Amino acid sequence: MSSELISPLSMTRTCPYAPPAEHRRLREEAPIAKVKLPNGRTTWAVTKHEHIRAILSDPRFSSNRRDPGFPSLSREPPPASDLKKLLLELDPPEHGQARRTVLGEFTVQRTQALGPRIQQIVDQHIDAMLAGPRPVDLVQAFSLPVPSLVICELLGVPYADHEFFQTRSGTLVNQKSTAEEVARATGELMMYLGKLVAAKAQEPTDDLLGRQIAKQRETGEVDFGDLVAMAFLLLIAGHETTANMISLSTLVLLQQPEKLAALRQDPAKTLAAVEELLRYFTIAEQALGRVAREDVELGGVQIRAGEGVLLLANTGNRDPQVFENADELDLDRGSRNHLAFGFGPHQCLGQNLARLELQIVIDTLFRRIPELRSAVPVDELSFKTDATVYGIREFPVTW
């Protein structure tokens, strides 16, 4: 295929609630298509649910984000590869081994034990909003700090350091931060996490890092670098994702008051609603890429070793072969057969934590601030169309 024939893939949306219309056309006409990304690189775009599931469970595709074939949407070249590989980037058999060392921290039971503390964090932030001026930016006052504090809780960051942790992680997710600011905040967080791990090695605590240290001691030396990398990954994987889902879910529920009213009448429905909101927004599709390790034939096309595949899960999650009225937000749908957390061995490790956070947020926010509304016309809101994780930049609300 000559490069002139490869059509460009736009990531521009016309509706904030739907993937680009062009992606749907691809799903209907060329579900595995070679495309040119806005940064000039070529990759395969995969838009059908069944193909995305197949690729994400196929060990012939690698998660190595530093491979030159990996479909990156950013303009910059991939980051320098002297950093230790994160769980997210590993392939079998290393991936399974690494994942199994932390899996126990994310069981359904252990996650649910965090419920009361999450409720407290959510309530404190609503108290502060209610006591403060109106309008207020929901993103800064609520959506971002809540998941960041939940990660503090998970890692066992002492209360006195929360502010330090919050401001640095805030810089990482702020699109207005300059490259230097991001580099400095990353450095400071890494240093901080290094000290935190060292302190916990001195004085063991009963939290994720403390238990990991104890476990590593049983089998040998404590690997500080490993624990710092894990802590950092949990922060980058669990902070902005959850925050964006909080803002987007709040917005869409405020815009569809009959659906919100039905939810408020019966909180038992919230968990199913969260599942549907996850499907409906599929905010992390740009993080779902792979690179072929060998030639693979799939859906009538030949993917060559070294070529990248971009799994457009937002469009895959609206595949009419899997979901009826797929473009509709149906809070009673209750289907978990979606790809918002990915699929296969890398499927989101923090998924049950994210579900629990969203469930508590949705139940609490609208109960405690029943008059909550957007303070600006919705068409004035600015959406993160060009970011790896979709969301709202700023969301002024009042009540």
Add this chain to the structure above:
Amino acid sequence: MRVLVDENKCCGAGQCVMIAPRVFDQRDDGIVILLDESPPKELHPAVREAACVCPGAAIVLEE
């Protein structure tokens, strides 16, 4: 219905435990435990859903 689980394929995100807690549980290390290998009929839809969404294809049903 007979349910089989393959611990080696389990990636432990606990979807099955959320969907069918009377049939699936997790060990402390996150790997699936099968509580009931021939669950009663009323649980079959939930068990089928768990098998369908299991990200590791670790749940196999013989019906």
